[in-house]
Amino acid sequence: MAKVAGVTVDTDHWIGGERVGSAAAFTDLSPIDERPVAEVARGGAAEAEAAVTAAARAFPAWSRTSREERARILHAIADGVDKRLEELAQVETADNGALIRSHRRGVMPRVAHNFRFFADWLLRLGHEDFETRGHRNHVSWDPAGVCALITPWNAPLMLATWKVAPALAAGNTVVLKPAEWSPLTASLLADIAAEAGLPDGVLNVVQGYGEEVGAPLVAHPDVRRISFTGSVPTARSIAAAAAPNLTPLSLELGGKSPLLVFADADLDLAADLAVEQYDNAGQVCLAATRLLVDASVAAEFTERLLDRVGRLVQGDPRDEATDIGPQIHRRHFERVDGFVRRAAAAGARTLAGGGPNTDLGGLYYRPTLFTDVPEGAEILAEEVFGPVLTLQTFTTEEQAVAMANATRYGLAATVATGDPERAARVSGRLVAGTVWVNCFFVRDLRAPFGGSRESGVGREGGDWSFDFYCDLKNTVTAPWEK
Numbered sequence: 001m002a003k004v005a006g007v008t009v010d011t012d013h014w015i016g017g018e019r020v021g022s023a024a025a026f027t028d029l030s031p032i033d034e035r036p037v038a039e040v041a042r043g044g045a046a047e048a049e050a051a052v053t054a055a056a057r058a059f060p061a062w063s064r065t066s067r068e069e070r071a072r073i074l075h076a077i078a079d080g081v082d083k084r085l086e087e088l089a090q091v092e093t094a095d096n097g098a099l100i101r102s103h104r105r106g107v108m109p110r111v112a113h114n115f116r117f118f119a120d121w122l123l124r125l126g127h128e129d130f131e132t133r134g135h136r137n138h139v140s141w142d143p144a145g146v147c148a149l150i151t152p153w154n155a156p157l158m159l160a161t162w163k164v165a166p167a168l169a170a171g172n173t174v175v176l177k178p179a180e181w182s183p184l185t186a187s188l189l190a191d192i193a194a195e196a197g198l199p200d201g202v203l204n205v206v207q208g209y210g211e212e213v214g215a216p217l218v219a220h221p222d223v224r225r226i227s228f229t230g231s232v233p234t235a236r237s238i239a240a241a242a243a244p245n246l247t248p249l250s251l252e253l254g255g256k257s258p259l260l261v262f263a264d265a266d267l268d269l270a271a272d273l274a275v276e277q278y279d280n281a282g283q284v285c286l287a288a289t290r291l292l293v294d295a296s297v298a299a300e301f302t303e304r305l306l307d308r309v310g311r312l313v314q315g316d317p318r319d320e321a322t323d324i325g326p327q328i329h330r331r332h333f334e335r336v337d338g339f340v341r342r343a344a345a346a347g348a349r350t351l352a353g354g355g356p357n358t359d360l361g362g363l364y365y366r367p368t369l370f371t372d373v374p375e376g377a378e379i380l381a382e383e384v385f386g387p388v389l390t391l392q393t394f395t396t397e398e399q400a401v402a403m404a405n406a407t408r409y410g411l412a413a414t415v416a417t418g419d420p421e422r423a424a425r426v427s428g429r430l431v432a433g434t435v436w437v438n439c440f441f442v443r444d445l446r447a448p449f450g451g452s453r454e455s456g457v458g459r460e461g462g463d464w465s466f467d468f469y470c471d472l473k474n475t476v477t478a479p480w481e482k
């Protein structure tokens with residue numbers, strides 16, 4: 001048990017409807033001041049085994065529960081999230097250092113929405129039957145079995161429930177493994193789900209390090225789906241672990257997304273979109289970290305962007321006025337700083353930031369903007385996952401598209417232009433799972449979401465979530481004798 005921001009959080013695993021401890025523990029630190037917030041159960045192979053066993057046992061009954069009953073329970077979970085919204089917001093801010101104001105007004109309402117959306121989508125899920133020479137084809141979405149869901153720390157509960165909700169709606173049982181840098185709200189979710197009447201063993205939460213409890217979980221032969229959000233190197237290990245069992249995978253990975261600013265764009269809007277890329281202190285997979293700007297408007301755009309960057313308030317994420325909080329962890333902070341130092345050493349020119357915010361101490365990193373980056377520099381290719389943007393210029397649309405696509409990633413792209421025809425032409429040629437035109441991070445859960453190239457495998461959202469979390473079946477029935 002831990003008391004975090006005044007909220008009691010159980011720091012054990014949640015397996016088969018019971019709290020289960022481990023002999024070992026790990027210390028969870030708050031990014032706000034790097035002080036311990038909780039000692040958390042440190043699971044391994046035994047806990048992964050116990051959780052998969054509990055989930056496998058709960059599967060037959062849950063998979064046969066009616067759609068209406070599953071939807072009712074998911075709605076009850078959403079209500080529980082709403083009821084505890086402020087507590088969830090406070091605990092998540094203490095745990096991962098993201099802004100309390102985002103948690104209150106964006107993230108936690110979205111957590112509740114994840115449950116409501118997939119509950120309602122389940123009730124509408126269907127397919128028109130079709131006929132083959134008088135034979136009726138009927139497609140059904142059968143529950144697949146035990147799902148292992150592995151999630152990162154940058155938006156812990158939002159990204160966990162984006163998987164948990166459709167997996168449960170589909171009639172599966174779940175073992176959730178949250179990131180070890182932000183383990184707490186997943187535990188609160190287990191409490192909320194139990195209070196909402198979710199049967200024991202349908203949702204299990206195991207805590208611990210990825211290599212210790214995550215690895216045996218994804219290698220388990222009784223796991224029928226793995227959905228992972230995180231980094232590319234971890235995705236490779238998970239895919240390798242899944243291979244012997246041929247476990248179907250969904251992978252939502254990193255990015256190095258572009259923001260293209262054309263000369264015909266509203267430059268104030270473009271600068272607003274650019275400064276948004278520092279949200280969550282840059283720890284956003286979708287962030288458009290490569291600003292690609294038409295050379296003819298680059299000076300004016302840069303001036304407007306720097307004006308906005310200069311007005312960002314960096315500080316304690318518990319303060320409603322703060323725009324940029326800390327990096328998640330000392331190790332991550334050092335990694336971000338390493339990228340910045342090497343970019344400067346390679347000859348990139350620093351237009352803003354360029355180092356830690358030493359006034360605040362700890363893990364606060366200044367919003368950083370580089371320009372004149374030498375071709376081939378690491379900072380143009382690798383995902384930093386911090387408040388670091390680069391600005392490059394182009395002279396033709398052709399060149400802009402080529403630069404945008406010159407990456408191993410393909411998660412998202414943002415286009416700022418005043419010309420609808422250009423918008424259609426350019427977005428058609430971009431390699432990305434999501435393209436935003438004159439907007440950013442407008443999300444509709446009906447839409448497919450995921451990445452191309454190294455940004456991922458598969459898509460989730462709406463029907464695509466159910467296609468992934470179900471075993472689709474086609475039943476062909478011959479005409480009945482009259």
Ligand SMILES: NC(=O)c1ccc[n+]([C@@H]2O[C@H](COP(=O)([O-])OP(=O)(O)OC[C@H]3O[C@@H](n4cnc5c(N)ncnc54)[C@H](O)[C@@H]3O)[C@@H](O)[C@H]2O)c1
Nearest residue numbers: 151152153178179210214215230231234237252253254285
């Ligand atoms: N595309 C998206 O939707 C999306 C969303 C958010 C974050 N991300 C990406 O996530 C990354 C940042 O998150 P992170 O640092 O937590 O990623 P990470 O890959 O280090 O860890 C993610 C999760 O995987 C677990 N894990 C680690 N090794 C494992 C193993 N061998 N087997 C099973 N599980 C293991 C970790 O414990 C954690 O829970 C960035 O690359 C970011 O772009 C992507």
Ligand SMILES: O=C/C=C/C=C(\O)C(=O)O
Nearest residue numbers: 154162283284285286443
């Ligand atoms: O940092 C990554 C944010 C990902 C967002 C989603 O997965 C979503 O909006 O569903």
